[in-house]
Amino acid sequence: MILSVLIVNDTRVDRHHGCSAVMQAIVRLLARNGVDRFSFLPAHSDWRKMSDFRRFVSDFDLVLVNAEGTIHHDREAGLRLLEIGGVTRSLGVRSALVNAGWEGNSPSLLSLLRNFDFISARDTRSAVRMRASGEVVRVVPDLSIWAARDEGFRPLRCNRDICKLGVTDNVDRFKSLFLEKLRHMNSGQSVSIGYAAKGTKGRLSFIRDGISIREDFSNPYRLVALLKMRNRLWKSSQEDLHRFIQEISGFSLLVSGRFHACTLALSVGTPIIALPSNTDKIAALFEDAGLDSWRYESVIDSDHIQRVKEAQWSDAEYQSLSAYLESASVLTEEMFSDLAKLMRSK
Structure with a gap:
């Protein structure tokens, strides 16, 4: 049986390592579960302007919507993704909403979840909010974590003698300037999640x-x-995902305002503190991974950075993180196995 999947919101067009890792995971896991034919709808494209979209969609066994960080605060881009479920439902085509973050959305968006055959959130906070719809929502950690593992990376404890600081930017340019000032004051290295x-x-x-x-x-x-x-x-910046993850693995501490820099840092065991992004997704990630709340709630300054560089991971944190990453791999592979069963059950 030839299986075909349309992947909606292909974020590789954003030239961002987190997006590349997520898409790499989706394609590899679908292929390993017997999918033979792929089509992609790029991020930022509007399917509602495609005159033949309904006919196009009807040819697939599954429409997989890669939500990532799109569905928050009633954004038009989030609504556009959710409305696809109504189209697939009317055509009798299976649909899945995966890797979703969810924050600040109105009940009207929540009601659209009923049209999907399968739903997964990438953190517990998002899942709780989405379950208010009455739908079943799995928690499966962000797919970039599986991608890093598939690239051969594991959470190794940092050598405390290495004092190498990495600092990312933030989607908020004002927070980016703050992080840049910290980087300069602490002789850190710039880390770019984009390229x-x-x-x-x-x-x-x-x-x-x-x-x-x-x-x-x-x-x-x-x-x-x-x-x-x-x-x-x-x-x-650099284009190669594997080299980027290797770079992150070499820091004794990463100070980050980027969600996917955090997921990839955790995947290799690099200690991290974070400045909030445009939603609470980093705090939700750290909570699920069992990290201490001061890693995402404390005021970040030079003194704080020095203290954290000395502290590294506590034993409890490292054990929780290792368990979280192991569970993420299992849950991710189970999800794609179940998606393959969903396609074959037509």
């Missing part, structure tokens, strides 16, 4: 992504600081 397309155009586009033309051009001091920071991130 540019090749050539001058790719570099300029990468630098431009972190700047608001409407707001920042009226503040020359901030504009210069942002340009310097984005250029430094560009210089530190």
Whole structure:
């Protein structure tokens, strides 16, 4: 039996290692469970403008919607993903919403979950919110964790003699500037979860992504600081996912405002403290992994960084983290096995 899957919200177009890891996991796990034919609907594309979308979708055994961090605070992009469930339901095509974060959404969005045949959230907080719909929602940790494991990485305890600090940016450019200041004060290394397309155009586009033309051009001091920071991130970026994870594994501490930098750091056992992103997804991840709350609730300054570099992981944290990562692998593989059974049950 030939199985075919349409993967909606292919986030690889964002040129982001977390997105690449998630998509790599989805494709590899579907293939290992007997899927022969794949089609992809890129992130940011609007299926509602495709005149033949219903006919196109009807050819597949499963429409898999990769939610990632899209469905929060009633965003139009989140609504667009959820509305696909109604189309698949009307056509009798199986559908799955996977790897979802969920925060700040209205009941109208919650009601759309009923159209999916399978639903998974990537953290317990999101699952609890989604279960208010009355639907069954599994908790399966973010798929980037499985991808790192499939690349051969394991959570090794850091050598305390290594004092190498890595610092990422944040989706909020003001928080990014704060993190950049900390990096400079503590002689840290810039870590870029994103990477540019090749050539001058790719570099300029990468630098431009972190700047608001409407707001920042009226503040020359901030504009210069942002340009310097984005250029430094560009210089530190790389396209290869395996090499990026290796880079993260070499730090004695990662200070991060990026969710997927956190998932990949945890996958290799790199100690971490975090600044919130655009939702509570980092706090939810750390809670599920059994990490101490000060890693995501404390005020981050230079003194805090030095204390954390000395503390590394506690024994309890490391044991919880190891168990979480092992469970993530099992739950992820079980989920894709069940999705294959769902397709074959038509």
